[in-house]
Amino acid sequence: CTQVGRPSEPHSVRVAMKVETATIKLLSLGLGDSGKSTFNRQIALLNSALDVPSLHNYGEALKENAVSSMQCLLKYAAEKGISLPKELRGAQREVLDAASLTLAVAEAISELWANCVIKDLYSKKGHKTGISSAAHYYFENAIRFSEENFLPLAADIPYVKLRTTGIYTISFKLSNSTMVTITDVGGQRCERRKWIHCFDNVTAVLYFCAIGEYNMTLEEDDTVNRLQESLRVFKEVICDTPYFMNSAIVLFLNKSDLFRKRIKTHPLSRYIKGISLEDSQNFETAVHFIRKCFRDVLPLTMKLRAHVTCAVNIGDCEKVFAAIRNKILTVNLNRLGI
Secondary structure (H helix, E strand, O other): OOOOOOOOOOHHHHHHHHHHOEEEEEEEEEOOOOOHHHHHHHHHHHOOOOOHHHHHHHHHHHHHHHHHHHHHHHHHHHHOOOOOOHHHHHHHHHHHOOOOOOHHHHHHHHHHHOOHHHHHHHHHHHHHHOOOOOHHHHHHOHHHHOOOOOOOOOOOHHHOOOOOOOEEEEEEEEEOOEEEEEEEEOOOHHHHHHHHHHOOOOOEEEEEEEHHHOOOEOOOOOOOEHHHHHHHHHHHHHHOOOOOOOOEEEEEEEOHHHHHHHOOOOOHHHOOOOOOHHHHOOHHHHHHHHHHHHHHHOOOOOOEEEEEOOOOOHHHHHHHHHHHHHHHHHHHHHHOOO
């Protein structure tokens, strides 16, 4: 006898049903100020995942960044006995006494930044003061930031320095059939104990190392080099645990623009062993050396995809994310049997 039942679905329908539930989970890890949050904001911007409240918060952060960065620079000058010209004393007091970015404070910041003494201090000693590498952007735009009802432009977003605490997630549609979630967690030592709560079912780990800060120490421990700490955390979290054996590992050698500038006067060989003085002052060979340091601690069973990036460059972020997206999407469709 002939059994009557539900006809079998065409392959195209079965594929559609599988893809409809596809979710790509990306986990951003790295030390504090490594650029992971900057990259995530760029991706959110590209995928229209930023709302007005987020823009307002970023605007307030930029105002605080401008004030605190100049205050930090001025305090460093005072500690080191560096005198400012007499004509800047009024602007100096205005900034040091400031609690927020008013127009008067913004004008004082602009006046200070226009002076060669401040610019020279920032250029030569900025990496020792602990201020953001984007401080020049805050100073150049301080007056605009101080405007009433200020909301950041797209070009401002990458320069926001806002410490990530807890767990922050961005979600958006990659296509009609695929959802992407990017989970960002704080990178400071006190935040890392929370990382393990995000380790389940991760499609890919995006690990950020700020190579441009190879000659700097941790904000929370000024005896520890940032590059060496980044390598240590990568080994302990990515390589020495079983959580990511089936996850793609993507390494971002970030802040490459700073790295290119700094190695000319601060050779990499001063801060990490195993590279000659000549090679440590050449951008390509120095980057290759750092990439190899990360590859060498990774188990042979795990593959590493590395990208040299500048997270404040939205075109750079778009190109890198497109490469990651295409690779991960292909792998996931294969897993679904498509």
